[in-house]
Amino acid sequence: MTDKNKVFVYPKEVSAFGFDWGRLSLTVAPEVNGATRFSGGVIDLPSGKGHTRHNHPGAEEIIFVISGNGEQMVEDDKGNPVIAKVGPGCTIYVPESRFHSTLNTGDGPMQLFVVYSPAGPELALRDLPDFRLLPPGGK
Template structure:
């Protein structure tokens, strides 16, 4: 099954955006989740965990700082892969002026639903381009 980025909604937050291409709710029979995460310059997401799923982060482009399991943050850059065990607290921060683009998976899938409870969550329907404005 082909999934085009223009055919899926975009989640936005104060720190960036996410497009989930494969999720168990969207693709019949899918057991994992796959999406692209964009972390805006100078932004990052708060420390959190996924009690029931492991996460894998692949850095498509950009640079940032990654914390896993409350350890010391370490640099990540294009080509790096980070494994986050189920239940491990983690956070990602973009320390540069360029966007940080990540490919993210959850196994098993479904953890993306928790993001809908974030206070800065906004869903943009497929085909709508999200805009950021300076405050």
């Protein structure tokens, strides 16, 4: 349920998108608090897991590494993969429609905060075969 006045949101308070590779808890989105220009949330990746190469047609993305270490791939403007090691404090900018992927290469969990602009491309994740909706606080 949308609560347009909900401005303080913890990931445990919202339902999450669960996958074999991890989970996404949307904390800012039209369906969470009425945000319309962007959406975002917290991604939790277990050690050795990550999301495969994909893109968000018509949308830009910001990825901020909260904790953990990994490898981030973002294609350049010619479609060539550029891979970098990333860790806490790193901000990754994914230009509109560019393919990208993230892999947790550390021994522990990796946590990211992601922002999509405009809002909505994350909803396509519901169509993935391993998608499951997890209740607030659920695993």
